[in-house]
Amino acid sequence: MSSPEKYIGRFAPSPTGRLHPGSLVAALASYLDAKTHHGHWLLRIEDVDEGRTAAGAAESMLELLAALGMQWDGDVVWQSRRKHLYQAAFERLHGHTYPCGCNRREIADSRLGLAPDGAAIYPGTCRHGLAPGRSARSLRVRVPDASGNADLIAFDDRLAGHVGQHLERESGDFVLKRADGFWAYQLAVVVDDAEQGVTDVVRGADLIDSTPRQIYLQHLLGVPTPRYLHVPVVRNEKGEKLSKQTGAVALVARDEAEAVALLRDAAQALALPVGAPATLAAFWRNAVPAWAAMLEARQARAA
Numbered sequence: 651m652s653s654p655e656k657y658i659g660r661f662a663p664s665p666t667g668r669l670h671p672g673s674l675v676a677a678l679a680s681y682l683d684a685k686t687h688h689g690h691w692l693l694r695i696e697d698v699d700e701g702r703t704a705a706g707a708a709e710s711m712l713e714l715l716a717a718l719g720m721q722w723d724g725d726v727v728w729q730s731r732r733k734h735l736y737q738a739a740f741e742r743l744h745g746h747t748y749p750c751g752c753n754r755r756e757i758a759d760s761r762l763g764l765a766p767d768g769a770a771i772y773p774g775t776c777r778h779g780l781a782p783g784r785s786a787r788s789l790r791v792r793v794p795d796a797s798g799n800a801d802l803i804a805f806d807d808r809l810a811g812h813v814g815q816h817l818e819r820e821s822g823d824f825v826l827k828r829a830d831g832f833w834a835y836q837l838a839v840v841v842d843d844a845e846q847g848v849t850d851v852v853r854g855a856d857l858i859d860s861t862p863r864q865i866y867l868q869h870l871l872g873v874p875t876p877r878y879l880h881v882p883v884v885r886n887e888k889g890e891k892l893s894k895q896t897g898a899v900a901l902v903a904r905d906e907a908e909a910v911a912l913l914r915d916a917a918q919a920l921a922l923p924v925g926a927p928a929t930l931a932a933f934w935r936n937a938v939p940a941w942a943a944m945l946e947a948r949q950a951r952a953a
């Protein structure tokens with residue numbers, strides 16, 4: 651498969667704990683896609699939410715990826731060391747942003763319901779200025795109003811197909827800087843993907859509903875929109891997304907056999923036929939063409 655421009659992909663874990671099966675699936679998918687396109691695979695530690703960062707988690711993730719034979723290109727990027735970039739981007743958004751004095755309960759009380767990612771939809775209370783006596787807690791970006799579908803953001807996901815979202819109805823004006831002083835994921839991810847020249851985002855489908863907000867910020871900042879591919883989220887028997895909160899086990903690979911077993915499980919979650927390789931080299935020899943074949947079959951079905 652060839653592409654006219656250089657392919658740059660990335661894996662961007664949040665170091666809230668050790669790598670778990672769900673995050674390994676996202677890592678594997680993004681790695682295989684980069685290899686299929688003879689591209690670069692960057693590693694970015696998304697520790698912008700410093701309150702949730704677990705000590706040693708990032709280092710253990712890097713160690714495990716290396717033990718699995720997933721070598722990243724270039725230096726690892728840490729969001730906690732790039733706050734000046736988020737500040738600069740925020741300043742460029744001047745005129746589209748405003749301070750918001752609402753707390754969580756007030757927003758929930760407006761009963762507009764929940765956005766697909768579980769956040770309460772913001773009713774626009776502070777859009778036209780803070781009420782007297784209120785002080786700013788967070789900073790928000792204004793989304794277009796729904797008249798004439800101005801707020802509709804759509805994109806073609808390489809796996810999930812056409813996705814569209816009405817930002818005003820389904821998200822409302824969203825937070826760029828949080829009440830606890832940390833920059834929001836939505837801003838940091840857009841700034842970093844653009845600054846690192848990422849052409850292809852491959853990640854879990856739990857982030858598909860965030861993508862329209864990210865595309866909207868890309869438009870406002872005048873940066874390119876990457877291609878997106880969201881892989882199905884790994885769930886436990888109760889149907890919950892695997893994460894530290896739902897008790898997902900942390901992965902360990904003490905030897906090559908354990909490393910291969912972890913990768914085979916992750917490949918299975920992606921429905922990739924990789925056979926029964928006994929070594930890491932054999933796993934990667936099978937997995938890259940299996941991913942390429944899956945993409946081709948997907949394209950043939952869509953055509």
Ligand code: GLU
Binds near residue numbers: 664857
């Ligand atoms: N840091 C996010 C996570 O671990 C992923 C962000 C992204 O891939 O855009 O869920």
